[in-house]
Amino acid sequence: MTFGIVGLGLMGGSFGKALKKYNLAINVYGYDHNKVHQSQALELGLVDKICTLEELKKCDVIILAIPVDGIIAFMQHIKDIDINTTVIDLGSTKEIIVNNIPTSIRKNFIAAHPMTGTEKFGPKSAIDNLYEEKIVVLCNLEDNSALHIERTKNIFENMNMKIVYMDAKEHDIHACYMSHLPHAISFGLAYTVMDHEAPREIITLAAGGFRDMSRIAKSSADMWNDIFRQNRDNLIESLGIFEKNMSDAKQMLIDEDYENLSKWINKANNLHKIL
Amino acid sequence: MTFGIVGLGLMGGSFGKALKKYNLAINVYGYDHNKVHQSQALELGLVDKICTLEELKKCDVIILAIPVDGIIAFMQHIKDIDINTTVIDLGSTKEIIVNNIPTSIRKNFIAAHPMTGTEKFGPKSAIDNLYEEKIVVLCNLEDNSALHIERTKNIFENMNMKIVYMDAKEHDIHACYMSHLPHAISFGLAYTVMDHEAPREIITLAAGGFRDMSRIAKSSADMWNDIFRQNRDNLIESLGIFEKNMSDAKQMLIDEDYENLSKWINKANNLHKIL
Numbered sequence: 001m002t003f004g005i006v007g008l009g010l011m012g013g014s015f016g017k018a019l020k021k022y023n024l025a026i027n028v029y030g031y032d033h034n035k036v037h038q039s040q041a042l043e044l045g046l047v048d049k050i051c052t053l054e055e056l057k058k059c060d061v062i063i064l065a066i067p068v069d070g071i072i073a074f075m076q077h078i079k080d081i082d083i084n085t086t087v088i089d090l091g092s093t094k095e096i097i098v099n100n101i102p103t104s105i106r107k108n109f110i111a112a113h114p115m116t117g118t119e120k121f122g123p124k125s126a127i128d129n130l131y132e133e134k135i136v137v138l139c140n141l142e143d144n145s146a147l148h149i150e151r152t153k154n155i156f157e158n159m160n161m162k163i164v165y166m167d168a169k170e171h172d173i174h175a176c177y178m179s180h181l182p183h184a185i186s187f188g189l190a191y192t193v194m195d196h197e198a199p200r201e202i203i204t205l206a207a208g209g210f211r212d213m214s215r216i217a218k219s220s221a222d223m224w225n226d227i228f229r230q231n232r233d234n235l236i237e238s239l240g241i242f243e244k245n246m247s248d249a250k251q252m253l254i255d256e257d258y259e260n261l262s263k264w265i266n267k268a269n270n271l272h273k274i275l
Numbered sequence: 276m277t278f279g280i281v282g283l284g285l286m287g288g289s290f291g292k293a294l295k296k297y298n299l300a301i302n303v304y305g306y307d308h309n310k311v312h313q314s315q316a317l318e319l320g321l322v323d324k325i326c327t328l329e330e331l332k333k334c335d336v337i338i339l340a341i342p343v344d345g346i347i348a349f350m351q352h353i354k355d356i357d358i359n360t361t362v363i364d365l366g367s368t369k370e371i372i373v374n375n376i377p378t379s380i381r382k383n384f385i386a387a388h389p390m391t392g393t394e395k396f397g398p399k400s401a402i403d404n405l406y407e408e409k410i411v412v413l414c415n416l417e418d419n420s421a422l423h424i425e426r427t428k429n430i431f432e433n434m435n436m437k438i439v440y441m442d443a444k445e446h447d448i449h450a451c452y453m454s455h456l457p458h459a460i461s462f463g464l465a466y467t468v469m470d471h472e473a474p475r476e477i478i479t480l481a482a483g484g485f486r487d488m489s490r491i492a493k494s495s496a497d498m499w500n501d502i503f504r505q506n507r508d509n510l511i512e513s514l515g516i517f518e519k520n521m522s523d524a525k526q527m528l529i530d531e532d533y534e535n536l537s538k539w540i541n542k543a544n545n546l547h548k549i550l
Contacts, residue, residue, distance in 0.1 A: 115482040117483065134482070164479055177471055178468065179484055181467070182485045182489075185464055187539070188520050188524060189457060192452070192513070192516055192517045193452050193453070194542060194546060196513070196516065197453070202550065204410055204439055204449075205453040205454070206550055207409070207410075207454060208393070209392070209458060209461070210457045216484045217544070218547050225540060239521065239524070240525070242521070243518065243521060245466050246514065246518060250511060258500055267470075268461075268462040268465035268466045268492045271477075271492055
């Protein structure tokens with residue numbers, strides 16, 4: 001099969017690497033509006049060649065590995081593809097994407113979210129094994145035809161991923177709590193520390209805890225602004241709940257109510273039993 | 276030299292390992308009120324023998340590796356030690372500790388904070404290299420005598436640590452932003468997710484971001500309740516600032532003000548330039 005990857009950054013570039021590693025493609029084409037990314041992707045061997053939009057549309061499988069707003073815009077360029085062409089998007093939100101798929105390609109278009117990533121971006125951030133042993137969520141498959149479902153499952157299974165099925169709306173709620181809210185909080189912690197501490201103190205005193213908590217605060221502002229916009233309602237709600245929980249803890253400190261503060265910490269500690 | 280380690284958990288146990296690795300001690304004695312920890316520490320070879328309080332007080336160096344409230348209580352048991360006995364505490368807060376050191380041992384007592392740790396606790400959590408290449412902050416050395424300063428510096432330098440000097444009050448402010456606030460936030464995120472999500476969703480969708488952000492939420496409730504109590508004023512203030520920053524971001528989402536949200540994320544992104 002011939003694959004066309006749209007967006008040659010961390011997700012798309014690593015996808016190209018995985019296709020090659022598992023021999024899943026005869027040809028891997030890359031499509032990216034950024035000239036620097038085009039040549040980096042070729043140099044790094046992430047794709048075999050850079051293609052035109054017309055060549056992309058003739059691929060057997062088109063992978064959309066661009067920010068979520070870009071996915072919605074790009075759908076319009078490929079709405080006349082062949083009935084046998086599979087489109088898979090790798091976006092972090094699913095409901096708005098699913099609601100925007102043009103009718104002409106609804107059966108072709110698989111809404112997928114691989115639960116993986118790093119805080120880095122661009123072709124040079126592409127790594128081996130980004131997808132291996134990771135979960136990929138597939139949404140609303142009842143709207144897809146059998147050929148595209150089968151093909152998509154084969155691709156992800158051959159990349160050693162575990163497939164989970166979910167409704168797009170449900171996905172967005174869970175992805176909010178497990179990924180989007182943690183990102184917003186990490187940005188908020190980094191913002192607070194950057195605003196208060198001098199760089200010298202940050203370098204000197206940043207131990208494992210802060211380093212872990214602020215790693216994802218280095219993630220791409222463009223990409224995350226998009227995700228926050230697309231999952232706005234869920235994020236606003238979860239931020240409200242988080243704010244309330246933090247404010248409760250602060251109040252326990254103000255009241256010197258260490259018994260309830262200990263219970264509050266213990267509830268968080270219970271995560272031990274799950275992860 | 277003979278060392279006596281009070282508290283044979285992650286910090287004390289790993290200290291015993293480091294003393295042995297770098298051949299810094301003739302004998303390493305352990306002191307712990309928990310019988311299970313006593314036998315585990317012996318089995319794991321973290322210390323050579325379990326000692327009595329009287330034997331402990333005859334050591335050349337006493338290491339206090341217990342929760343911060345415990346350190347303050349324990350000072351009272353060793354306030355009649357010899358003028359040449361060095362005491363080093365490894366607590367995460369420093370101002371209240373320094374203010375509570377009995378006058379009789381003020382010159383002996385070095386207030387230290389090694390910027391290292393993991394979310395685990397107990398003798399079995401002790402690891403090689405916990406201290407290696409890490410920062411240790413020494414506070415208010417102007418109140419110590421030359422012998423104890425010299426000895427402490429030698430110990431930490433021989434353990435391959437980097438020494439930083441700081442006023443205890445300043446230390447507590449910086450440690451709040453770089454460690455205590457991140458812990459409180461991690462507890463708050465874990466609390467929020469545990470309260471909202473079913474365990475199945477947490478296991479399925481927990482990717483790298485959430486795993487990193489919630490790792491320190493598994494830290495000991497007892498130990499952190501103590502630290503929060505001792506650094507209460509700084510923590511309340513920093514929580515207020517963090518709350519304001521998160522609430523600003525939420526308001527930008529409500530207002531659909533993505534231009535300013537992007538600027539907010541970009542400020543957090545600047546951490547890149549430092550860490």
